[in-house]
Amino acid sequence: MKRLEIEPTVNSAHILLDAEKSVFLIEGKSFPEDSKNFFHPILEWLKEYKLQKPASFDLKINLFYLSSSSIISVKQILIILMDYQTAGTNVTVSWYYDEDDDDIKKTGEDYMKITNLQFIFKENP
Numbered sequence: 001m002k003r004l005e006i007e008p009t010v011n012s013a014h015i016l017l018d019a020e021k022s023v024f025l026i027e028g029k030s031f032p033e034d035s036k037n038f039f040h041p042i043l044e045w046l047k048e049y050k051l052q053k054p055a056s057f058d059l060k061i062n063l064f065y066l067s068s069s070s071i072i073s074v075k076q077i078l079i080i081l082m083d084y085q086t087a088g089t090n091v092t093v094s095w096y097y098d099e100d101d102d103d104i105k106k107t108g109e110d111y112m113k114i115t116n117l118q119f120i121f122k123e124n125p
Contacts, residue, residue, distance in 0.1 A: 001019040001020070001048070001049055001052060003016075003017065003018045003019070003020065004016075004017040004018075004041060004042065004045045005017075005018075006038075006041070006042075008027075008028045009032075011029065011030075011031045011032055011033070012028070012029075012030060012031075012032040012038055013026050013027060013028040013029060013030040013063060014026075014027050014028050015042055017042065017045050017046070017049070019049055019052070019054070022056075022058070024057065024058060024059045024060065025059075025060045025061075025062075026042075026059070026060070026061045026062070026063065026074070026077075027060070027061070027062040027063065027096075028062075028063065028064070029063065029064055029065040029066075030063055030065065030066050030067065030070035030073075030074075031065060031066070031067035031069075031070060032067075032070070035067065035069035035070050035072070035073045036069070036073070038073070039070075039073035039076065039077070042077065043076060043077065043080065046077065046080045046081070047080060050080065050083060050084055050087065050089075053087060053088070053089070054084070054089050055089065055090065056089060056090040056091075056092070057081065057084055057089050057090070057091050057092070058091075058092045058093075058094060059077075059081065059091075059092070059093050059094070060094045060096065061074070061093060061094070061095050061096065061108070062096035062124065063104065064098060064101065064104060066104075066107065071107065074111070075111065075114070078093070078111055078114075078115045078117060079115070081093070081115070081117055082115050082116070082117060085117065091117055091118065092117075092118050092119075092120060093108075093111070093112075093117050093118065093119045093120070094119075094120045094122055095108035095111075095112075095119050095120065095121050095122070096122050096123075096124050097121065097122075097123060097124065098123070098124050099123055099124070105121065108121060109121075
């Protein structure tokens with residue numbers, strides 16, 4: 001499976017999806033001009049990788065800002081991960097937040113309630 005890496009910009013997150021190294025990461029800030037277009041290759045990669053029926057998948061999300069359209073796109077990612085879980089993959093979402101950022105932590109908690117995925121909340125050092 002080909003590695004997908006999208007370098008961060010002033011308004012978009014760093015994305016790294018590397019099946020060979022089992023590194024799945026979304027970090028930074030996410031308010032791209034066109035969220036649908038930005039997240040499209042990520043959604044497609046995840047759909048393709050699901051066909052390989054991985055035993056486990058740990059997505060690390062460390063975002064310190066999400067636009068409303070990015071919130072929807074991240075939810076779409078998590079919906080795909082629900083499909084992974086239904087297919088037998090052990091899915092974990094490691095959700096990082098800053099100590100004083102209750103909004104980001106609450107966003108992760110909301111996602112956890114909506115998806116019933118296993119979330120691990122970690123405070124950034």
